[in-house]
Amino acid sequence: xxxxxxxxxxxxxxxxxxxxxxxxxxxxxxxxxxxxxxxxxxxxxxxxxxxxxxxxxxxxxxxxxxxxxxxxxxxxxxxxxxxxxxxxxxxxxxxxxxxxxxxxxxxxxxxxxxxxxxxxxxxxxxxxxxxxxxxxxxxxxxxxxxxxxxxxxxxxxxxxxxxxxxxxxxxxxxxxxxxxxxxxxxxxxxxxxxxxxxxxxxxxxxxxxxxxxxxxxxxxxxxxxxxxxxxxxxxxxxxxxxxxxxxxxxxxxxxxxxxxxxxxxxxxxxxxxxxxxxxxxxxxxxxxxxxxxxxxxxxxxxxxxxxxxxxxxxxxxxxxxxx
Amino acid sequence: xxxxxxxxxxxxxxxxxxxxxxxxxxxxxxxxxxxxxxxxxxxxxxxxxxxxxxxxxxxxxxxxxxxxxxxxxxxxxxxxxxxxxxxxxxxxxxxxxxxxxxxxxxxxxxxxxxxxxxxxxxxxxxxxxxxxxxxxxxxxxxxxxxxxxxxxxxxxxxxxxxxxxxxxxxxxxxxxxxxxxxxxxxxxxxxxxxxxxxxxxxxxxxxxxxxxxxxxxxxxxxxxxxxxxxxxxxxxxxxxxxxxxxxxxxxxxxxxxxxxxxxxxxxxxxxxxxxxxxxxxxxxxxxxxxxxxxxxxxxxxxxxxxxxxxxxxxxxxxxxxxxxxxxxxxxxxxxxxxxxxxxxxxxxxxxxxxxxxxxxxxxxxx
Numbered sequence: 222x223x224x225x226x227x228x229x230x231x232x233x234x235x236x237x238x239x240x241x242x243x244x245x246x247x248x249x250x251x252x253x254x255x256x257x258x259x260x261x262x263x264x265x266x267x268x269x270x271x272x273x274x275x276x277x278x279x280x281x282x283x284x285x286x287x288x289x290x291x292x293x294x295x296x297x298x299x300x301x302x303x304x305x306x307x308x309x310x311x312x313x314x315x316x317x318x319x320x321x322x323x324x325x326x327x328x329x330x331x332x333x334x335x336x337x338x339x340x341x342x343x344x345x346x347x348x349x350x351x352x353x354x355x356x357x358x359x360x361x362x363x364x365x366x367x368x369x370x371x372x373x374x375x376x377x378x379x380x381x382x383x384x385x386x387x388x389x390x391x392x393x394x395x396x397x398x399x400x401x402x403x404x405x406x407x408x409x410x411x412x413x414x415x416x417x418x419x420x421x422x423x424x425x426x427x428x429x430x431x432x433x434x435x436x437x438x439x440x441x442x443x444x445x446x447x448x449x450x451x452x453x454x455x456x457x458x459x460x461x462x463x464x465x466x467x468x469x470x471x472x473x474x475x476x477x478x479x480x481x482x483x484x485x486x487x488x489x490x491x492x493x494x495x496x497x498x499x500x501x502x503x504x505x506x507x508x509x510x511x512x513x514x515x516x517x518x519x520x521x522x523x524x525x526x527x528x529x530x531x532x533x534x535x536x537x538x539x540x541x542x543x544x
Numbered sequence: 545x546x547x548x549x550x551x552x553x554x555x556x557x558x559x560x561x562x563x564x565x566x567x568x569x570x571x572x573x574x575x576x577x578x579x580x581x582x583x584x585x586x587x588x589x590x591x592x593x594x595x596x597x598x599x600x601x602x603x604x605x606x607x608x609x610x611x612x613x614x615x616x617x618x619x620x621x622x623x624x625x626x627x628x629x630x631x632x633x634x635x636x637x638x639x640x641x642x643x644x645x646x647x648x649x650x651x652x653x654x655x656x657x658x659x660x661x662x663x664x665x666x667x668x669x670x671x672x673x674x675x676x677x678x679x680x681x682x683x684x685x686x687x688x689x690x691x692x693x694x695x696x697x698x699x700x701x702x703x704x705x706x707x708x709x710x711x712x713x714x715x716x717x718x719x720x721x722x723x724x725x726x727x728x729x730x731x732x733x734x735x736x737x738x739x740x741x742x743x744x745x746x747x748x749x750x751x752x753x754x755x756x757x758x759x760x761x762x763x764x765x766x767x768x769x770x771x772x773x774x775x776x777x778x779x780x781x782x783x784x785x786x787x788x789x790x791x792x793x794x795x796x797x798x799x800x801x802x803x804x805x806x807x808x809x810x811x812x813x814x815x816x817x818x819x820x821x822x823x824x825x826x827x828x829x830x831x832x833x834x835x836x837x838x839x840x841x842x843x844x845x846x847x848x849x850x851x852x853x854x855x856x857x858x859x860x861x862x863x864x865x866x867x868x869x870x871x872x873x874x875x876x877x878x879x880x881x882x883x884x885x886x887x888x889x890x891x892x893x894x895x896x897x898x899x900x901x902x903x904x905x906x907x908x909x910x
Contacts, residue, residue: 260690310884315630315690316831319824320877327870328574334865335578453698460695498706505698512692516685 231367233484238376239442240487241480243268243451245379246434247458248476249386250427252467256390257423258403262318263303265455266325267296267428271435273329276348276446285351285444289375289436296432297425304424308417322455330448344445351375351441375437382430383473390469399423431455464508466515479504556834560843562886563832563879571872578864585862589869592861593853603852605740609733609810611848613638615747616802617826618833618840619754620795624675625835626758627791628771629682633693635823636700637674637799638806641667643704645804646814647712649725659729664746664804671800672793674700679792683785697823708814721815731809743805748841750798755837757794767791799823828877847873 247264254261271292279288303321306312330341337343351373360370390396401409402419410416438454439446461479465472482504486497572582596602617634624631645663654662677696681687705720712722733741758764770777770784771791777784802822807814829847833839854869879885 262690262694306878306882310882312878312881312884315632316828316877316881319828319831320874320881323821323824323828324871324874324878327867327874331574331578331865331867331871334867456694456698459691460698463691496706496710498702498709502699502702502706505695505702509692509695509699512687512695513681513685516681516687520685 231364233488234368234481235372236487237477237481237484238372239480240483241477242376242379242441243434243437243454244458244461244479245473245476246375246382246430246437247455248461248465248472249379249382249469250430250434251459251462252465252469252472253386253390253399253430254423254427255462255467256403257399257419258406259307259420259423260314261303261424261427262315262459263299263321263455264427264431264458265451265453266318266322267299267431268435268438268451268455268458269329269449270299270325271296271432272439272450273325273333273435273446274432275436276343276439276444279348279440280345283347285349285440286374288440289351289433292436293429293433296428296430296435298428299432300425300428301421303428304421307424308420326449329446333446333448342445342447348440348444350444351437373437373441375433375441378433379473383469387469395422431458434458460505460508464504464511466511475504556836556839559883559886560832560834560839560880563876563883564846566879567872567876570875571868574868574871575864578868580862580864585858585864588857588861589850589853590857591853592857593849599735600737602735602738602740603856605735605738607849607852608744608845609738609740610852611845612743612747612809613802613806613822614826614829614844614847615841616750616798616805617823618829618844619747619750619826619837620798620802621827621830622833622835622837622840623754623758623767623791623798624795625830626771627767627788627795628774629679629689629788629792629795631675631678631689631693631792631795632823632827633675633678633696633796634799634802634826635819635821636693636697637671637796638803638819638823639697639700639704640674640803641671641800642803642807642818643707643722643814644670644800646722646725646807646811649729649808649812650723653726654728656728659726660731660808663729663808664801667800667804667807668797669800671803672797675792675794675796675799676789679789682792683788701819704814704818705816708816712814714813719816721813724813725808729808730812731805733809739810741809743809746801746805750801751837751841754798758837763787763790802826825873828873832877832880 247268250267251261251264274295275288275292277288278291279285282288282291299321303317306317307314333343334340353371353373354377356366356370356377360366388396390399398409398414399419399422401412401414402416406416409419434454435451438450457479458476461475462472464478465475482500486500489495489500490497568586572586575582575585592603593607594604596604617638620634620637621631624633645667648663648666649659652659652662674696678687678689678692681692682689708722709720714721714723731742733739756764758768766777766782766784766787767790769780769782770787774784777787803818806818806822811818825847826844829844830840833841833843850869850872851866854864854866854872858864858868859866
């Protein structure tokens, strides 16, 4: 069993956190949109845009941190375009997302090959990876310090984003409005909530989160950009969002879980003969099960409510007859 | 009556054509940025996509071969959309169908013609069964089919990756692939120089069958009815749940068939990167083709031509990266989805025109 013990180390946890960060950021973005009643399938494209813009900005501005910031802005602008087309011209969200995903996937490569030399992967020695920052106090705690400290700024940002999203959604007036729009748009409109504003907010913030998540891949994890760099992480983020029921903390841990599964798969591939895709399988199947369980819960609730209603009606009829 | 005909014509023809033109115009900015004259680049692109120099060297055949899987995944999307389910599951069905056909292609021994037919039937069955999952989940439990099909795509993709990397792996080459299929299972190309073969005609046949089924049979009518107006369907006594589930089974079958044709007629095996977005391309062809089998087929051929033309015409002749082809497709989809832009402006134009025309008449009356 010694071999198995070696697999679960702080190293594994750390690589899980690193692999999980872009997924978490995308998932938080997706979860926020779902809370506001917008199905955002363009996470993948916005992430890829963030990867591309992030590394270019890091190269031209000479700072990876600025690169990540610019990537976030680019994602936000993309989210704003998305919101404009959706709200102004009633473009179908799903079709719009498919078009944007395809456009970004192809045009990032187009621009890379047109302006950065005819290459499939672009990098420059001057680009620095995002520096790792030790956390002041936690760093000194023996095991916890090794697990939670010494990541780059984007990792901490993803933690802060989950906290901030929780606070805004559940402890502010505006957050209640967001959830009200997601719950029942007509009702929210009727009580005077500015529905378009809520949707624009959700789409722009989700774009920012995805952009930064994408930049994490190109300047935080590696220092290069390559064709289809996100490789389905946006879709996995979407799955994590629904696995976590769009609740910020649950989404955060769901994304982390996907990251850990990835790290575990990589570890298995290098140390054993166990197929890595089987490990990556588990979160996907769990997500599907979660979907089914949530639907079942809704059905059971409806059935119970109906039964209670029927019972009460019968009782009232009986009471009237007794009179 | 006349105006209704005109508005139908407007919806089905004018908007797609305007969207295609807008996409090309906007993309020409990118061509110009790449340092090439857009007009010559487009001329190169379309002439290589749809021309035929000789029977042995025919770019049109390559285009039609590339269009075949898009036509089938597009038809799969049409059937699902018409039954009221926005299924994005073509990708997963294609992967599983391709895997099934590739496996049966070498695992069993059958006489030549029967072998591919059998493999195709099995691929359609597995695709159909895989399509049933989101259908049943949607109808019985109300699970959002968009999300469930995305997860199911991931699962199918991981499963096939596992199969071709471990149990069914042929050799230790860098890209994992399964054993090549037997000669008896291969659908050989009709013309040398491309993989254009019987698969294209199967796709055309599928288009005819889907059109007849949806518009000329009562089960098809039930499906369209339960897709278009579920309450009306229920009021009229149509078993709309069964119709939706049947629609998903058919949709899955078409997705599986697309995979089988790729495995038996193009790659002769299952390999990593088998799909490469064929499912989404087919889906977008269905949307641009106004969710109609004939329109979808036309758009699928057009898309394949854009990709082929971008590869050969743009990249080899004009030195413009071939990714522009996909970019143009994306812009066209965007413009089709944003049809309100045209509608609003065309309405304004026509009212302006009417006012200009009426003015002299008013003056005469005065």
